[in-house]
Amino acid sequence: MRIFVKAPLLAIGALIMAVRLDPQLSVVLAVVVPIVIIFIITNMRLGFPLFMKVQKALDRVNGIMREYLSGVRVVKAFNRFQFEVEKFSVANRHLQERSTSSIRMMSIFSPAILLTVNFGIVAILWMGGFGVNNGTMQVGHIIAFINYMTQISTSLMMISMVFNMFVRARASTFRIGEVFAVEENTSWNSLKHEVTGERGRIDFENVTFSYTGQVQDAVLKNITFTIYPGETVGIIGSTGSGKSTLVNLIPRFYDVTGGTLKVDGVDVRRFHPHDLREKIAIVPQKNILFTGSVRENIQWGNERAGMDEIEQAARLAEAHDFISDAPEAYDTMIGQSGVNFSGGQKQRISIARALVRHPEILILDDSTSAVDVATEMRIKAALKKYAKGLTCLLIAQRITSVMDTDKIIVLDEGEVAGLGTHEELLEKCRVYQEIYQSQIGKEVL
Numbered sequence: 001m002r003i004f005v006k007a008p009l010l011a012i013g014a015l016i017m018a019v020r021l022d023p024q025l026s027v028v029l030a031v032v033v034p035i036v037i038i039f040i041i042t043n044m045r046l047g048f049p050l051f052m053k054v055q056k057a058l059d060r061v062n063g064i065m066r067e068y069l070s071g072v073r074v075v076k077a078f079n080r081f082q083f084e085v086e087k088f089s090v091a092n093r094h095l096q097e098r099s100t101s102s103i104r105m106m107s108i109f110s111p112a113i114l115l116t117v118n119f120g121i122v123a124i125l126w127m128g129g130f131g132v133n134n135g136t137m138q139v140g141h142i143i144a145f146i147n148y149m150t151q152i153s154t155s156l157m158m159i160s161m162v163f164n165m166f167v168r169a170r171a172s173t174f175r176i177g178e179v180f181a182v183e184e185n186t187s188w189n190s191l192k193h194e195v196t197g198e199r200g201r202i203d204f205e206n207v208t209f210s211y212t213g214q215v216q217d218a219v220l221k222n223i224t225f226t227i228y229p230g231e232t233v234g235i236i237g238s239t240g241s242g243k244s245t246l247v248n249l250i251p252r253f254y255d256v257t258g259g260t261l262k263v264d265g266v267d268v269r270r271f272h273p274h275d276l277r278e279k280i281a282i283v284p285q286k287n288i289l290f291t292g293s294v295r296e297n298i299q300w301g302n303e304r305a306g307m308d309e310i311e312q313a314a315r316l317a318e319a320h321d322f323i324s325d326a327p328e329a330y331d332t333m334i335g336q337s338g339v340n341f342s343g344g345q346k347q348r349i350s351i352a353r354a355l356v357r358h359p360e361i362l363i364l365d366d367s368t369s370a371v372d373v374a375t376e377m378r379i380k381a382a383l384k385k386y387a388k389g390l391t392c393l394l395i396a397q398r399i400t401s402v403m404d405t406d407k408i409i410v411l412d413e414g415e416v417a418g419l420g421t422h423e424e425l426l427e428k429c430r431v432y433q434e435i436y437q438s439q440i441g442k443e444v445l
Contacts, residue, residue: 011155018148032120036156043109050102057095117153200229200360200391208258220414232392234402237411243395247363251280281354282363287346295330301353313356316382319348362392399439
């Protein structure tokens with residue numbers, strides 16, 4: 001940044017001094033400086049697209065490496081190592097070609113700028129020589145003018161170098177800039193409201209949602225139901241029925257396309273997203289653990305939580321035993337993406353992280369799928385005992401996971417196909433009957 005400020009000031013100052021020293025020799029500057037500026041602008045205009053291509057090729061190489069490292073066991077299991085090597089080689093060769101093209105182009109302009117400036121110095125010496133012979137110039141003036149010219153050339157070269165770096169940096173940050181340039185489309189009514197006292201109540205009133213914003217593309221259609229404070233509600237349905245989309249509307253990851261969604265009796269669009277999400281804890285389908293200790297990962301849900309709270313949350317999530325069995329217990333370091341823990345263990349740590357938050361609403365998005373049935377039952381029993389006022393939404397693929405909930409919402413192709421207890425749905429909901437029959441058996445029906 002200092003060079004970017006210093007170089008233009010030196011160039012402008014030297015240019016002014018040179019013109020004041022000898023207006024006749026300044027004709028050379030009037031030719032050289034515009035040519036150099038044209039070179040710099042052309043360098044930027046040609047360099048940016050090339051470095052964009054380099055960045056895309058680099059992204060492709062990084063993507064292949066990331067896929068291989070995350071799926072190394074699958075690669076080994078299917079003996080596809082050679083295939084991955086060839087795929088990486090093709091991407092790397094493509095990167096090499098793009099990089100070579102961009103560097104070749106950049107290497108042309110710097111010598112061209114230097115050559116133009118040197119021709120200018122030669123022209124000054126030639127014109128100055130005639131002036132000295134005619135007695136119209138002094139040798140000192142020529143030497144001083146050449147010094148100014150050298151200062152201008154040095155500054156222009158510095159500017160050229162800075163712009164080269166700028167072109168590369170601009171290509172690297174272009175797509176990041178696109179993300180930052182996206183306007184936040186989540187708005188809210190800044191008026192303060194009084195909480196009705198029904199903390200944890202959720203109302204869906206004819207809710208429709210489409211990712212495109214077009215009603216004809218709706219993935220959720222006319223969803224209407226109420227979840228009362230302290231209820232545990234199961235949500236079940238076939239893959240792609242809209243279960244995860246439904247719960248993602250509650251913390252305003254997306255806004256409803258039509259209808260009204262209320263939390264605590266208030267339209268969620270009246271909440272500031274930060275205030276709304278303070279009420280909610282989510283355990284997503286894909287369990288994310290961060291590099292650090294187990295304690296830090298659980299405390300991530302509530303930075304003010306003490307060790308007693310952390311242990312209590314871990315016990316409720318059936319995670320305390322395996323954490324305590326580790327050599328460093330809660331100070332055990334978690335590898336990248338939790339590679340040193342099993343899927344079930346990661347799920348239980350994620351549940352503990354959500355519980356330590358003490359939320360009004362807990363959303364478990366198929367977050368016990370890697371846990372055995374007995375452990376799952378213990379977790380659910382602990383939740384009922386510990387958090388009697390906690391509203392819990394439990395998305396599950398296994399019907400046994402939701403059978404004993406207060407009520408069950410059955411989704412089918414984005415619509416509510418059934419709502420009621422397990423026994424009620426077995427009697428009157430065809431979709432629920434089909435799920436039950438496929439998982440547990442015809443004879444029970």
